[in-house]
Amino acid sequence: MNGKAKPRWPSWGAVAAWALACLLCLLYVAPVAMLVVGSLKPDARVLVEAGSWRAFWAAGASLANYRDVFARVDLGRFLLNSLFITASVVVLGLVANSLAGYAFARLAWRGRQWLFAGVAALMVLPFEAIAVPLFYGASLLGLRDTYTVQIVPFVANGFAIYLFYSFFLGLPRELEEAARIDGAGTLRTFVTIVAPNARPCFATVAILTFLTQWGSYLWPLLVTAGPRVRPLPVAIAAFYTLPPRQWGDILAFGVVMAAPVVLLFLLFQRAFVRGVATTGLKG
Amino acid sequence: MAAPAVIGLAVFVALPFLAAVVLSFTDERLGSPLATRLVGWEQYRRVLADPLFRRALLNNLYFAAVVVPVQTVAALGLALLLDRRLAGRALFRTLFFLPVVFPMALVAVMWVPIYAPGPDGAMNAMLVTATGGGWSPRDFLHDPAWAMPALMLLSVWQGVGLQMVVLLAGLQAIPGELYEAAAVDGAGPWGRFWHVTLPELRNPLIFVAVVTAILAFRLFDQVRIMTRGGPNGATTTVIFEAVAAAFDRQEVARGAAMTALFFCIVVAITAAQRRLLREREGVG
Numbered sequence: 001m002n003g004k005a006k007p008r009w010p011s012w013g014a015v016a017a018w019a020l021a022c023l024l025c026l027l028y029v030a031p032v033a034m035l036v037v038g039s040l041k042p043d044a045r046v047l048v049e050a051g052s053w054r055a056f057w058a059a060g061a062s063l064a065n066y067r068d069v070f071a072r073v074d075l076g077r078f079l080l081n082s083l084f085i086t087a088s089v090v091v092l093g094l095v096a097n098s099l100a101g102y103a104f105a106r107l108a109w110r111g112r113q114w115l116f117a118g119v120a121a122l123m124v125l126p127f128e129a130i131a132v133p134l135f136y137g138a139s140l141l142g143l144r145d146t147y148t149v150q151i152v153p154f155v156a157n158g159f160a161i162y163l164f165y166s167f168f169l170g171l172p173r174e175l176e177e178a179a180r181i182d183g184a185g186t187l188r189t190f191v192t193i194v195a196p197n198a199r200p201c202f203a204t205v206a207i208l209t210f211l212t213q214w215g216s217y218l219w220p221l222l223v224t225a226g227p228r229v230r231p232l233p234v235a236i237a238a239f240y241t242l243p244p245r246q247w248g249d250i251l252a253f254g255v256v257m258a259a260p261v262v263l264l265f266l267l268f269q270r271a272f273v274r275g276v277a278t279t280g281l282k283g
Numbered sequence: 284m285a286a287p288a289v290i291g292l293a294v295f296v297a298l299p300f301l302a303a304v305v306l307s308f309t310d311e312r313l314g315s316p317l318a319t320r321l322v323g324w325e326q327y328r329r330v331l332a333d334p335l336f337r338r339a340l341l342n343n344l345y346f347a348a349v350v351v352p353v354q355t356v357a358a359l360g361l362a363l364l365l366d367r368r369l370a371g372r373a374l375f376r377t378l379f380f381l382p383v384v385f386p387m388a389l390v391a392v393m394w395v396p397i398y399a400p401g402p403d404g405a406m407n408a409m410l411v412t413a414t415g416g417g418w419s420p421r422d423f424l425h426d427p428a429w430a431m432p433a434l435m436l437l438s439v440w441q442g443v444g445l446q447m448v449v450l451l452a453g454l455q456a457i458p459g460e461l462y463e464a465a466a467v468d469g470a471g472p473w474g475r476f477w478h479v480t481l482p483e484l485r486n487p488l489i490f491v492a493v494v495t496a497i498l499a500f501r502l503f504d505q506v507r508i509m510t511r512g513g514p515n516g517a518t519t520t521v522i523f524e525a526v527a528a529a530f531d532r533q534e535v536a537r538g539a540a541m542t543a544l545f546f547c548i549v550v551a552i553t554a555a556q557r558r559l560l561r562e563r564e565g566v567g
Binding site for chain 1 (some may be wrong): 284285287288289290291292295296297299300302303306311313361364365367368369370375376377378379380381382383384385386387388389391392393394395396397399402403404405407408409440445448449451452497501503504507508522525526529530535538539541542543545546549550553
């Protein structure tokens, strides 16, 4: 790879870089194109044509696979399950974690410092480290196969608290002090003054939570036994092993699963990229 | 105000973590009528003596040893490419970032037909074309030597856009004067890359490598969906084994011991990161 010359560069370098970017991009997008094109083809042709240019061309495209997949499994239900679980975790998490972040950043109370140290320490803990005892607890309490068990444990999030905390520390105090002088209480100050000024932070946390929850596979695999409360990632893994293995249907399922998150990404691209770039984390 | 979140963390993160430690010193099985006994280090001894678990550890190391450098260098390359004033740069960035929003379960399923055996499989067909017919098609996901590299490739495909964006932000934060000063000192493009770009990117690069290393040890979704740890343990991982123990065989104590070992690895990686970052502060 060529070194970077910020001020100016010879035009052949720019052309070469552009050609390279195009080539890489084509290779990179190919799997996504195969997903979408395959979902529009008759099942039998998906695998047969995967090794040629026809993998990217659906002659006589139809939505038959989409009809099939909705007829074979309750895809609408899985979609609603995922939407409900994800939306619940995002909304409840934004409320609980922003309040906690604010309390740690701005309020004086006993035990604040050592509790914050605790929150920061828990941030290193990946979910996998606690999945087994959580699964054990959920089994003992008979909470498997519920929405509750997929939502409640994921509302409080140390990393989200930390992001809010850092953001609130950076806000000028004068805003809040003015509100205080006008007689507003802590909660009122938070809702009317602080939160509206923290929109970028709310967006970042919402996006990271959404991506994590929408893609979550391990936990729902452990706690959902049947299709009733099953979210999309577990459902597609089960559908993919369901005989007869019809690749058109499976890929149509995949498109339905990707559509909401891709749509959100295209609409809020800047917030996605900024959120992920500043934190570098997902999942 | 902090109460709901702090209580949530205590109940659903701190408590389970302590429970995991306690559980790992017992012989608890879900649904077993026998009374639970404390067995000391017995679970750890058994887990570490289990050839499949050792294989899992090695597989995670293999995955990390390949994916961390490959993905970091690929992300750096893409970031350098997109840091130029390229026509359509925003579109390129969007497309390279797109797989990041795909759930891993979907990525795993959609890559199965890509790895289809025989000359019709997309990967096989591409390699046959690229080698001018020199490649003999194989069944990637059922080939002991190729199953792991197959998982690595799709993982990099899904993850590299994320790292690219982090490094791109790092590149754009480098002050232009540094490059100008280097140019005045007579540094060419390579010189500027080695003496300005890389040192300035040190922290983002360490960060990206550490995040990728931790992800390598969390490897699970792709394995469970695509290969089930096979063929013959070739793609099994620590978390795959933990789930197989705790969930498939109801041996929760054994699973807890495995995830406790996993946690120690993550702590070690995080500690290494802290050290690397501190060294920098000491020097600079």
